[in-house]
Amino acid sequence: MHKLQGLNGMDYVKKKIGLVHTIRRITIITYGIAVICFALIGIFDKSLFLKNETNKIRSAYTEEQKSIVKTQVKSAVQFIKLSANTGISRDDILESLKGIRFGSDRDGYIFVNTYNGIPLLFDAKRVIGGDSIWELTDPNGVKVIQEERRAVRNPEGDFIYYSWLKLSTNSISPKVSFIKGVPEWEWLVGAGVYLDSIDNEITVLQGRVIKETVIEASVLLIIVAIILFIVQLIFRRFTISVEDEIRLFSSYFDDAAIKSEEINLSNIKYQEFLNIAEDMNQMVANKLEAELQRVSSDKLLRLQREQSPLGYIEYDLDSNIVYWNPSAERIFGYSKKEILGNNDDIIMPAEVIPGIRQLFKDMKNDFVDGDSGAKNINDNITKSGKRITCEWYNKILSDNDGTIYGVVALVDDITERKLIEDRLAKSLEEKQILLKEVHHRVKNNMAIISSFISLQSMNVEDEEVQILLQSTENRVRSMALIHEYLYKSENLKDINVKKYIDELVNILLTSYDYGVHDISTQLDVAQFELNLDLLIPLGMIINEIISNALKHAFQNIELPKLYVSIIRNSPEKIVLTIGDNGIGLPEESKINESDSIGFLLINSLVEQISGSMEILREKGTEYRITVPL
Secondary structure, eight states: OHHHHHHHHHHHHHTTHHHHTTHHHHHHHHHHHHHHHHHHHHHHHHHHHHHHHHHHHHHHHHHHHHHHHHHHHHHHHHHHHHHHHTTOOHHHHHHHHHTOOBSTTSOBOEEEEETTSOEEEETTEEOSSOOOOTTOBOTTSOBHHHHHHHHTTSTTOEEEEEEEEETTTTEEEEEEEEEEEETTTTEEEEEEEETTTTHHHHHHHHHHHHHHHHHHHHHHHHHHHHHHHHHHHHHHHSOHHHHHHHHHHHHHHHHHHHSOOOOOGGGOOSHHHHHHHHHHHHHHHHHHHHHHHHHHHHHHHHHHHHHOSSEEEEEOTTOBEEEEOHHHHHHHOOOHHHHTTSBGGGGSOTTTHHHHHHHHHHHHHTOBTTBOEEEEEEEEEOTTSOEEEEEEEEEEEEOTTOOEEEEEEEEEEOHHHHHHHHHHHHHHHHHHHHHHHHHHHHHHHHHHHHHHHHHHHHTOOOHHHHHHHHHHHHHHHHHHHHHHHHHHOSOSSEEEHHHHHHHHHHHHHHHTTOOTTTSEEEEEEOSOEEEHHHHHHHHHHHHHHHHHIIIIITTTOSSOEEEEEEEEEETTEEEEEEEEOSSOOOOHHHHHHOOOHHHHHHHHHHHHTTOEEEEEOTTSEEEEEEEEO
């Protein structure tokens, strides 16, 4: 049917041959000019594309580098504060910072100046006794140190832009730095990256686009020449109207094939061309959809792989390396050409290999629906033979059917971080041992003082003096008991309140010659911990109140009772209750007028811990002391 329709159309065409033969050459020339215009438009479009891509690459590179340098500075400030808290000297901290390098060319470093412009770490070199560089100005007139001082007025730090000498090329290059302050020391801590490193990539892009433009123009000219030649032959055999139709359809066909533009079916006169155009439009639609999906996913994956700050490595099922990104080259020293096809044991010490093999085996055995990953830290070996510590994130690779075809791993060199962590852990352990020894010595010294007081009281005949010496001895012992708990405890900050009060009450009963059955003692102490600054005053208060009760409260009391309660009735406060069924205290006015050391000490200690005290005189005496946490 299509063939018959095509033949009828050709008969109609033959009738027009004599009418429009004169227009043929004009039409060919016009078509040629139009093609040239389209070519020029295409070149102009390519130039716009090149400009936009250049700006995108430069912007993305700048933002990526700013993120890297910001992370480096924040890590350095955190390291400074952590090191300062552990007692590491400023000189040692600066020496540690001097060795930090980052960036793909390893030309990034940390610099440190004081708030008034004295350099401490300058161009990756330690400066001792340097003069102020407050007025230091780059070639563009930017006062660099003053800009740094402005940046640290923001507590989170800020970026500054200026030009600086690039050590690797010995030339002045644009640079961006992130600056963050250490207010305690008035330090300006910063690091920067040079922004001209992306120029090589942009040059490559320009060359590629120019080459593509030349090729496309050449292809277009060749196609045009062929089409014109064919059209000329057709014009000699057929009518000028057929020649116009072929040229028009050819242009539509080229747009569909090269530019993926659909053909406007309303402009097609002959059914033969219409059938082809319909098929071509369907092909263009399918191609555009597939190309859009492929370009989007491929571009995203390529950017993630190539620009990742972590090493990105892929293995096949035999643990051979099939992909190796620039960060992996930086970490291990092997170029992509050197490493691809090698087994992964090229970067592993012999003792690590069995464990890694078992790890990959377990990942494959545990693989379910694309979700199987594992993290590990182990030693690795670089191309130069250097042993480094790396942190790995591994994941199984599979296709849509769930068939496993390899493993992908992200790797980071944590050698420097591990060394710093080990040094800090060792320093902390040494300080804990020293603090335990201090508490042990304090406890021993207090025990000696308590013994001296006890011996002294044995040589004193005055009963009142003996009572005062015994009270002093109990006060010393209550404090010594806390240091004994700290010495024995794993935690040098907090003490179990219940254990401490139980033992303190037993010591006081023994010191006043009360046996287990002489007095009914009720202790209701919750299980929680308090820090040393709060527990020492509480222990002294308990000592004074119970000592006073044991000395005075139970005269002529047949069944003496003593109770101690301490509860934490909210996250913000605790309540200490100490009571007895003794003869009671005198009126409150007489207590306030008393010059008793015990009462003066109790009031002073309650005030010291910002507490409040209430004394109840019903059925004996009861102290209620509320202490905020």
